[in-house]
Amino acid sequence: MRRLQQEAEAFIHQMYREKGKPEAAGGRIREIAKEIQATGTYTHTYEELSYGAKLAWRNSNKCIGRLFWENLHVIDARHIHSAEKAAEAAREHLRFAAGDGKIRPTVTVFPQRNLDGEDPLFFHNHQLIRYAGYETGRGDPHSLETTHLAESLGWKGRGGDFDLLPLLIQEGEDIHMFPLDQKQDVQEIDIVHPEEEKFKELGLKWYTVPAISDMEMNIGGITYGAAPFNGWYMGTEIAARNFADSFRYDRLKETAEILDMNTSKISTLWKDRALVELNRAVLYSFQEAGAGIVDHHTASEQFRLFCGKENQLGRKVTGDWTWLIPPVSPASVHIFHEAYDNTVNTPNFFYRNNTSE
Amino acid sequence: MRRLQQEAEAFIHQMYREKGKPEAAGGRIREIAKEIQATGTYTHTYEELSYGAKLAWRNSNKCIGRLFWENLHVIDARHIHSAEKAAEAAREHLRFAAGDGKIRPTVTVFPQRNLDGEDPLFFHNHQLIRYAGYETGRGDPHSLETTHLAESLGWKGRGGDFDLLPLLIQEGEDIHMFPLDQKQDVQEIDIVHPEEEKFKELGLKWYTVPAISDMEMNIGGITYGAAPFNGWYMGTEIAARNFADSFRYDRLKETAEILDMNTSKISTLWKDRALVELNRAVLYSFQEAGAGIVDHHTASEQFRLFCGKENQLGRKVTGDWTWLIPPVSPASVHIFHEAYDNTVNTPNFFYRNNTSE
Numbered sequence: 001m002r003r004l005q006q007e008a009e010a011f012i013h014q015m016y017r018e019k020g021k022p023e024a025a026g027g028r029i030r031e032i033a034k035e036i037q038a039t040g041t042y043t044h045t046y047e048e049l050s051y052g053a054k055l056a057w058r059n060s061n062k063c064i065g066r067l068f069w070e071n072l073h074v075i076d077a078r079h080i081h082s083a084e085k086a087a088e089a090a091r092e093h094l095r096f097a098a099g100d101g102k103i104r105p106t107v108t109v110f111p112q113r114n115l116d117g118e119d120p121l122f123f124h125n126h127q128l129i130r131y132a133g134y135e136t137g138r139g140d141p142h143s144l145e146t147t148h149l150a151e152s153l154g155w156k157g158r159g160g161d162f163d164l165l166p167l168l169i170q171e172g173e174d175i176h177m178f179p180l181d182q183k184q185d186v187q188e189i190d191i192v193h194p195e196e197e198k199f200k201e202l203g204l205k206w207y208t209v210p211a212i213s214d215m216e217m218n219i220g221g222i223t224y225g226a227a228p229f230n231g232w233y234m235g236t237e238i239a240a241r242n243f244a245d246s247f248r249y250d251r252l253k254e255t256a257e258i259l260d261m262n263t264s265k266i267s268t269l270w271k272d273r274a275l276v277e278l279n280r281a282v283l284y285s286f287q288e289a290g291a292g293i294v295d296h297h298t299a300s301e302q303f304r305l306f307c308g309k310e311n312q313l314g315r316k317v318t319g320d321w322t323w324l325i326p327p328v329s330p331a332s333v334h335i336f337h338e339a340y341d342n343t344v345n346t347p348n349f350f351y352r353n354n355t356s357e
Numbered sequence: 358m359r360r361l362q363q364e365a366e367a368f369i370h371q372m373y374r375e376k377g378k379p380e381a382a383g384g385r386i387r388e389i390a391k392e393i394q395a396t397g398t399y400t401h402t403y404e405e406l407s408y409g410a411k412l413a414w415r416n417s418n419k420c421i422g423r424l425f426w427e428n429l430h431v432i433d434a435r436h437i438h439s440a441e442k443a444a445e446a447a448r449e450h451l452r453f454a455a456g457d458g459k460i461r462p463t464v465t466v467f468p469q470r471n472l473d474g475e476d477p478l479f480f481h482n483h484q485l486i487r488y489a490g491y492e493t494g495r496g497d498p499h500s501l502e503t504t505h506l507a508e509s510l511g512w513k514g515r516g517g518d519f520d521l522l523p524l525l526i527q528e529g530e531d532i533h534m535f536p537l538d539q540k541q542d543v544q545e546i547d548i549v550h551p552e553e554e555k556f557k558e559l560g561l562k563w564y565t566v567p568a569i570s571d572m573e574m575n576i577g578g579i580t581y582g583a584a585p586f587n588g589w590y591m592g593t594e595i596a597a598r599n600f601a602d603s604f605r606y607d608r609l610k611e612t613a614e615i616l617d618m619n620t621s622k623i624s625t626l627w628k629d630r631a632l633v634e635l636n637r638a639v640l641y642s643f644q645e646a647g648a649g650i651v652d653h654h655t656a657s658e659q660f661r662l663f664c665g666k667e668n669q670l671g672r673k674v675t676g677d678w679t680w681l682i683p684p685v686s687p688a689s690v691h692i693f694h695e696a697y698d699n700t701v702n703t704p705n706f707f708y709r710n711n712t713s714e
């Protein structure tokens with residue numbers, strides 16, 4: 001309780017200081033102290049929740065997209081206590097975030113962790129939208145466990161490469177399952193290449209809204225175990241990791257072959273060439289479809305602006321170099337040549353310890 | 358002196374243990390103790406120097422090439438005390454290391470640092486072979502300072518992109534300058550592309566033997582301030598850094614243009630495409646010329662073997678992830694997906710604190 005009070009105070013002070021009204025902190029801190037004394041915990045005002053979530057993003061050391069931290073849409077879903085309503089809110093989140101292509105960075109915040117350390121609700125999904133993975137090798141191997149869980153609850157996938165997993169929401173002792181509506185909740189982009197017609201035979205597609213749902217958000221000592229958040233994609237996440245990693249869709253070889261590259265020996269750099277073409281195709285396909293996406297060069301420049309702005313305000317940017325560098329041509333962006341302090345400040349997002357994946 | 362004795366003991370124990378004759382360590386340690394007592398320092402036997410240098414390589418956390426640590430050629434140049442002889446030895450090192458294309462990993466060890474903390478001899482060159490850099494923008498910007506130093510000693514470069522710097526060797530108070538013989542001491546490879554004839558108009562070339570000469574080698578408490586060492590190149594070092602970095606030769610734009618890429622916007626990934634083509638060209642040109650070079654995929658596999666071998670021998674590999682990942686398609690090699698312990702063990706190589714660059 002002493003700890004909670006301290007963390008609350010630090011957050012409230014920071015918020016009012018940054019909002020230019022430091023004198024207002026005292027009153028609110030006393031209010032929180034009373035509430036903690038009476039109930040063992042406290043409740044954020046919407047203003048606190050909203051600003052806290054933005055700070056949690058701003059403090060996300062691994063995130064290259066933080067220039068836009070002030071534009072986060074914070075949806076308050078703390079009144080929701082059933083898995084069914086949570087599924088509705090999650091689907092609304094997806095539709096709102098998708099905009100009409102102009103993706104909106106959004107977080108939906110469900111009830112806070114209770115005094116027993118339990119989350120009234122939480123998601124077993126890694127992301128709200130994710131493709132199933134099967135023992136056959138089809139689909140996304142990263143989803144194997146979640147797919148098993150869904151199957152154990154009666155879900156039947158079509159055994160394909162891009163089967164949408166249902167939402168898997170824990171409410172108390174039970175896990176509830178809700179399908180996404182592929183038309184209404186999910187926008188998917190067929191991946192084609194700007195020049196190579198044959199590329200489309202790879203049959204690749206991906207969804208537009210990456211909404212991480214298995215992290216918890218910590219604000220002023222309060223933990224939100226269900227707070228799915230999304231930005232828009234950086235192209236490399238799809239093309240250089242999801243499609244390329246040998247333990248994911250593993251499509252470098254096929255890509256090289258369909259593009260007639262010489263794969264007879266590795267030193268022809270067919271892997272590197274295929275990787276770049278995959279990345280070009282993803283960026284091109286999203287852009288043609290009017291779906292929000294950013295390339296890693298532009299994202300790096302935006303991150304440079306973010307650092308500049310923060311420094312100008314006298315704030316030190318923290319960062320995790322190993323995640324901030326893009327997995328394609330990392331030395332071509334300035335981040336590679338900088339050093340970052342990886343101190344983890346709160347508010348922030350953390351991995352949930354009891355997630356299914 | 359206590360510290361020196363301890364470091365000597367640790368090294369001697371390790372060496373004899375690894376060589377399978379731990380019982381021999383005791384005698385040698387007593388000998389060293391006497392020598393330190395009498396003179397304040399001690400002298401390595403050739404066996405110690407040789408094994409110590411190999412360990413220094415094996416412990417180089419940033420080096421992906423360590424599979425071959427046992428094959429290091431260790432040239433004892435501790436008897437050399439004049440800059441002139443040192444220049445001769447350095448040039449011999451280059452010729453020996455170049456082999457006939459089959460590059461030999463080699464270190465030449467000059468006299469150890471004395472009791473006053475001074476190196477009898479040391480190199481002001483970053484590498485034994487390096488191109489000058491000029492205020493005009495021509496040449497290698499990384500060499501600006503060394504070029505200035507050479508010029509202050511009367512050297513006149515031709516103002517080109519690939520002018521070989523002279524050796525700059527400190528002997529006592531003086532810096533002595535010795536030209537390399539471009540024909541005899543240096544092998545250079547013109548960079549051409551496996552398919553694109555026009556590529557050669559970029560006019561790029563590079564040397565085959567990277568011999569770092571501004572690090573010191575520490576073995577059992579003894580420091581060798583001049584111990585230039587070389588391996589063969591990994592292609593990315595030349596193509597993705599020397600040619601591509603904006604603060605080096607900065608040739609991505611020209612490469613993209615000569616290959617008719619669409620450079621109208623960054624999201625066409627022309628930088629990434631140009632980078633890969635530069636890398637292909639470097640690997641291809643070296644291979645065609647029969648000059649030793651390794652691509653980053655093969656080097657990563659060799660590093661995997663190294664780690665496997667070390668683990669099998671019960672030794673923990675230390676490594677610096679941020680340097681081990683290649684600057685091209687890093688996520689396509691296993692290193693990216695591993696974690697490494699960056700503890701710095703000795704023997705090892707360290708940056709000299711009083712280097713000119």
Ligand code: HEM
Pocket residue numbers: 053056057060062063064065066068072105106107229230231232233234237294299323349
């Ligand atoms: C607006 C566009 C955004 C872009 C382009 C972006 C980009 C990225 C990228 C490329 C990564 C690394 C992902 C990986 O390598 O797996 C990342 C990580 C992360 N981002 Fe962002 N991001 C955006 C929005 C957001 C938002 C809205 C939040 C939270 C409110 C956020 C929080 C995070 C966190 C917590 C991580 C680390 C995830 C983990 O540890 O797995 N980002 N971001």
Ligand code: HEM
Pocket residue numbers: 410413414417419420421422423425429462463464586587588589590591594651656680706
């Ligand atoms: C045999 C072939 C070799 C290959 C392919 C190789 C590869 C590499 C690469 C790619 C780097 C990173 C360079 C950079 O990013 O600037 C590196 C660093 C390093 N290597 Fe190796 N290496 C080889 C041989 C050697 C040898 C013979 C030694 C010493 C005896 C050595 C010691 C080091 C050290 C000390 C570094 C770090 C240099 C620094 O901090 O600037 N390597 N190596």
